[in-house]
Amino acid sequence: MTTRIAILDDYRSAALGSADWDSLGSEAEVEVFDTYIEGEAAVAKALQGFDVVVAMRERTPFPKSLIDALPDLKLLITTGMRNLSFDMGAAREKGIVVCGTAMLGYPAAEHALALIFALFKKISTEDRVMHEGGWQGAVSEGMNGKTLGLLGLGKLGGMVAKVALALGMDVIAWSENLTEERCREVGVTRVSIDALFAESDVISIHLVLSDRTRGLVGFPELTLMKSSAYLVNTSRGPIVDEGALVEALANNTIAGAGIDVYDVEPLPRNHPFRSLDNAVLTGHTGYVVKELNALVYGEAVENITAWMKGAPIRVLNDG
Numbered sequence: 001m002t003t004r005i006a007i008l009d010d011y012r013s014a015a016l017g018s019a020d021w022d023s024l025g026s027e028a029e030v031e032v033f034d035t036y037i038e039g040e041a042a043v044a045k046a047l048q049g050f051d052v053v054v055a056m057r058e059r060t061p062f063p064k065s066l067i068d069a070l071p072d073l074k075l076l077i078t079t080g081m082r083n084l085s086f087d088m089g090a091a092r093e094k095g096i097v098v099c100g101t102a103m104l105g106y107p108a109a110e111h112a113l114a115l116i117f118a119l120f121k122k123i124s125t126e127d128r129v130m131h132e133g134g135w136q137g138a139v140s141e142g143m144n145g146k147t148l149g150l151l152g153l154g155k156l157g158g159m160v161a162k163v164a165l166a167l168g169m170d171v172i173a174w175s176e177n178l179t180e181e182r183c184r185e186v187g188v189t190r191v192s193i194d195a196l197f198a199e200s201d202v203i204s205i206h207l208v209l210s211d212r213t214r215g216l217v218g219f220p221e222l223t224l225m226k227s228s229a230y231l232v233n234t235s236r237g238p239i240v241d242e243g244a245l246v247e248a249l250a251n252n253t254i255a256g257a258g259i260d261v262y263d264v265e266p267l268p269r270n271h272p273f274r275s276l277d278n279a280v281l282t283g284h285t286g287y288v289v290k291e292l293n294a295l296v297y298g299e300a301v302e303n304i305t306a307w308m309k310g311a312p313i314r315v316l317n318d319g
Contacts, residue, residue: 005052009059019297044069061085079296088317098317101299109159111286115258144168149200157206197224209236237262
């Protein structure tokens with residue numbers, strides 16, 4: 001009996017080359033979806049008849065309504081060991097096993113730093129000018145002596161802080177439950193949220209999206225920032241009021257932004273961000289590196305193998 005397996009949202013066609021899918025045997029039939037399927041009805045239609053679905057993080061949500069529309073689904077895999085866009089209870093009620101994989105703990109911090117460097121060093125502007133036949137299109141800025149503000153000082157924020165400190169930057173931080181002990185451990189200064197926005201030359205967001213952080217950065221906070229300051233978001237789009245950020249960039253309330261995450265993903269073609277010269281944009285690629293693909297798809301194959309043998313591993317919805 002054939003086991004049909006769907007791999008969703010493999011935009012870079014990396015999944016098949018990142019793991020040994022052939023080890024699943026000749027009865028496993030794997031189909032890759034390398035473009036985004038827009039709308040729940042379209043997802044439900046595309047996934048009819050599949051026994052197993054491998055999803056990349058929250059790119060395609062699985063609410064109860066979608067789960068109910070997939071009568072053949074038996075195993076749902078998310079990359080990562082947490083996925084708030086999956087209705088774990090609904091899957092459990094339907095007898096669907098949900099499994100996860102490990103993730104790498106450093107790529108998003110590296111990406112945040114890359115965006116910070118790109119903003120200060122005008123990398124995207126210089127690259128464009130050079131490719132168009134020009135020479136020296138912008139004046140870059142030094143980072144030594146500037147102030148980095150971190151919204152969140154967990155593992156990722158701590159990594160970014162260490163690099164900034166090594167560059168001679170002053171680093172300040174705020175989050176709702178941030179302690180002086182944690183700040184001393186990393187070597188940064190704890191400040192109020194208003195002070196962080198007012199004093200920073202660049203702010204990098206490293207918070208989990210929740211009811212408390214949704215819309216945390218809006219008009220009031222952006223107005224507090226220096227007109228020469230930058231905002232970097234590699235966490236989740238809705239932490240920042242997107243309309244407020246578009247306006248702040250368009251009006252030069254702040255100097256620029258480095259953005260990897262958005263309210264709607266993939267980012268619509270006509271989104272205002274795409275027309276702003278002071279926005280450095282990437283397509284939620286902060287966590288996706290070659291090493292991650294090998295890890296998550298390799299463990300997805302392990303999850304499927306274990307499930308086929310009747311002993312599923314890394315189960316997320318057995319509680």
